[in-house]
Amino acid sequence: MDTAMKTTIHSDPGRVGKWLRRRSSWSQLLLYIILIVVSLSMxxxxxxxxSASFKSEGEIFGFPIQWIPETFxxxxxxKVWTELPFATYYLNTVKISVLTTLLQIVTCSMAAYAFAKVKFPERDKLFFFYVATMMIPYQVMMIPQFMLMKELHLLNSxxxxxxxxxxxxxxxFLFRQFYMALPEELSEAARIDGLGEFGIYARIVLPLSRPAIASLIIFTFMHSWNDFLAPLIYLNSDGLFTLQLGMQHFQSEHSTEYGPLMAAAVSAVIPTIIVYFLAQDHFVKGITAGAVKG
Incomplete structure (x- = not known):
């Protein structure tokens, strides 16, 4: 700090305080502007x-954009719901997404409990190698998984x-980080009362895991709902198609009619928005679980 600044601070501290508050206000304003621009871009x-889902083909790409159509x-x-088996695609996607999400909650929470609360030889090393599989690209596992499903006679299913x-x-990993933040005294007290490991997991730990469950529901449901590549690999029959394959099929059959295609996209995105808003209260807690200790 130079001599002039020191002199100003000692001679007029109120002026310095106003300058610092003004600088802080401008920084906050700049931050808000950046956040607004990023939010609008999304x-x-x-x-x-x-807007395009309610327009005719000629109006969709008009410029400047008319956000509210003159005629809806x-x-x-x-057309989407009558000329396509869109309801079938919808039900197929709901079935796959819901069952996948429920199974992941069970398998991930049980495995995470073992890695977090049950002591067994080489537990941490095994967890490290298990989590390291996230680094393997899907393209590497795609062919072995396809061969496995073929051997199990589950293709086109x-x-x-x-x-x-x-x-x-x-x-x-998400559940384990959450479990690691839970006091060990809870498990010890339950063991004293005669509960086994599964009883502790089902009656004490799992009911406390709502933030982690909500986070996993959002990630898993959205991934399963929006997945295109896996259904493309394993499903061949039109009656088994998911929404993503159905919209791709509609686009190829109708020479890209953008109005109905946007209507299909709006219909497809609604469930993911509903799931997010239902689980958002616990979402941040689940994501940050175990991030800060002390």
Missing amino acids: IIPFLWML HWSNYA HWALILLGAFNPFGV
């Missing part, structure tokens, strides 16, 4: 998709997608 494509073309939604999605190293 939400504008969704708003354009919603509800026929775009009617929803169960191929459900079973492959039922285990997730990230989910185990």
